Amino acid sequence: MSPRLGARPLPRQPVFPEHFCEYLSTVGLVHLLKAFQRQGKAMEKRSRTCQSCGMPMSEDEHLGTEANGTLSKDYCVYCYRDGAFTEPEITIDEMAKRCGAIMSQLYDIPVKNAERFAREQISCLKRWAGKEVAFCGSCGMPLLRDEDAGTEADRTRSTAYCTYCYQNGRFTEPDLTREQAIGKYAPMMAKNLDIPLEKAQEMVRQYLSTLPRWQE
Ligand SMILES: [Zn+2]
Numbered sequence: 001m002s003p004r005l006g007a008r009p010l011p012r013q014p015v016f017p018e019h020f021c022e023y024l025s026t027v028g029l030v031h032l033l034k035a036f037q038r039q040g041k042a043m044e045k046r047s048r049t050c051q052s053c054g055m056p057m058s059e060d061e062h063l064g065t066e067a068n069g070t071l072s073k074d075y076c077v078y079c080y081r082d083g084a085f086t087e088p089e090i091t092i093d094e095m096a097k098r099c100g101a102i103m104s105q106l107y108d109i110p111v112k113n114a115e116r117f118a119r120e121q122i123s124c125l126k127r128w129a130g131k132e133v134a135f136c137g138s139c140g141m142p143l144l145r146d147e148d149a150g151t152e153a154d155r156t157r158s159t160a161y162c163t164y165c166y167q168n169g170r171f172t173e174p175d176l177t178r179e180q181a182i183g184k185y186a187p188m189m190a191k192n193l194d195i196p197l198e199k200a201q202e203m204v205r206q207y208l209s210t211l212p213r214w215q216e
């Protein structure tokens, strides 16, 4: 499920099925999860996500390139090369449709639901939102508004976790394990997307593994 992109030479054209296999692991639970958040131990590690398509970029070879050859901080190698988007004209709806089609196939999600979900996720990325929106490192909720962010012990806003997961410098559910989180979120995901529970569990498991709180 997590193809090593660096294992073979890059194709001239983006190969979206593989690309979006990886993308899927980042697809957020987001709004569905708003009502439910939890906690654990704070970790400093933060995963970077392509700000065009949402693909997690865990290795340098996933990163796009600037015109001067340096690695991009914001975009993946499929979306961005030599300082320019590989598909400058693509619209958010087209991107959502493409992501949605693959999600639909992999997780048995009805196409319309998959496209809607993909669009929600993508709309929070820098390329489409106009600015980078931080995501909660515990549940993946986008921290769109000030009040979405959790609070540190000194009452300042957290830049890493949402208000449902993190308050006064602590996780609201510090003992929650990843498996428990999956057990909690998967039924919501299954209902929201109208997919089988097992598929939802698979999706949630992959998704959580991309978030700092749940990385081993
Ligand atoms: Zn990308």
Ligand SMILES: [Zn+2]
Binding pocket: 037, 038, 136, 137, 138, 139, 140, 141, 161, 162, 163, 164, 165, 166
């Ligand atoms: Zn959260």
